[in-house]
Amino acid sequence: MIGKGMSIAHTKASMSYGWNQEKDAEVVFKQELIGNNPEEITQEFKMLQEQNYHCQKNTLSFVLSPTVEDGKRLKQKELEKVCQKFMEQMELEQRQAIAFVHRDKEHTHIHLYVNRIDYKGVAYNDSFIGKRSQQAAEKVAQQLQLTTVKQVQMEKEFLLQDVRQEIKRRHELTLKQFTPKNFEAYIKSMETNGVKVIPSINKGGKLQGFRFEFNGYNLKGSEVHRSMTGSNIGKQLYGQSNSKIKSIAPVKILNNAVPVAPRLAMSILKKIAKKTIKYTIDAGLGI
Structure with a gap:
């Protein structure tokens, strides 16, 4: 499984993409939120983000991509588990978060959005977030017995x-x-x-x-x-x-x-x- 992460400022636009029904998006993970559409979720994020005016890129955007074969067999509950474990590895518990799965292509992938600002108004440290996302995804794949990036690379090298x-x-x-x-x-x-x-x-x-x-x-x-x-x-x-x-x-x-x-x-x-x-x-x- 591959993990990618970055801090973004355009929360509503990105979340609207993630929730695009034309892509058969399905909500697979929701934490500390009650909204039912991108506008409502964005407003809930904003309530906390307004406590920290210095942080401009105040939303964390992640993409989690299992291998094609793993993606085909993973059901909603299993995808929810992937998100939960990833949040734990990234030390993002107790934060507002929502995730959608896209199955519009052969390669199933998850879009996960997390509020970078916590309930105390403190911004999450996003240093080396790209590398840390990949490492976290690797650990989650091992925990859930999914195919890791290293295994894919070894197989490719062998072939x-x-x-x-x-x-x-x-x-x-x-x-x-x-x-x-x-x-x-x-x-x-x-x-x-x-x-x-x-x-x-x-x-x-x-x-x-x-x-x-x-x-x-x-x-x-x-x-x-x-x-x-x-x-x-x-x-x-x-x-x-x-x-x-x-x-x-x-x-x-x-x-x-x-x-x-x-x-x-x-x-x-x-x-x-x-x-x-x-x-x-x-x-x-x-x-």
Whole structure:
């Protein structure tokens, strides 16, 4: 579950959004309040807020977002429990508060509004409220056996590792199977093997690298593996023969010839030259 929080001044406008019936909003939590619409609730908030004229952002606004799967199964009572536990973690007990759940999208989420001013006219300390909101949401998720942000991140990282390995495997297969001699041939060959190679074009309209799209993921070459940066792929393609190469030809993309960025071209040529020198030395030494 993700938690976000901030202090706001536009209480009525935000609460009206939260209570928007077109979004099938449902009140799931109410504390120290009796009003039945945004105007009445705002007036109740205001009665306490008038005790502290120095505090302009006098309402706390939180958004609590369970994972998609958790959101589908959580009923009103369980969502109310989420709000109660979150209020406890944020040390906001005994304050006016109201929460609405939105189910208008696939991702169920809660809008929680809390009066920043207490019954003594004291403003709640909102220092680092964004970070504290996330930490509180994490603890609530653990208490209620919901999926935590860390668990989601670990799962994504685990899946991402498999995707990286598979893209790299198909990259190596492409080089061995089709032996492409330039970027254009490489892009077509990778597509044949199920990986979409997306050229990265800089502001000057020149090729500076590649992204790889596979199984719903879109990654830079360097994010896949260090051997799949634009310069390293170029070295593998253009350096297959040990003949001297003076320039890298433009790449045809959507029927347009796109020149290779000078920096990328220079990096490729340097890597090829280094490889050629090593090859020559090794051959001379009989290695």
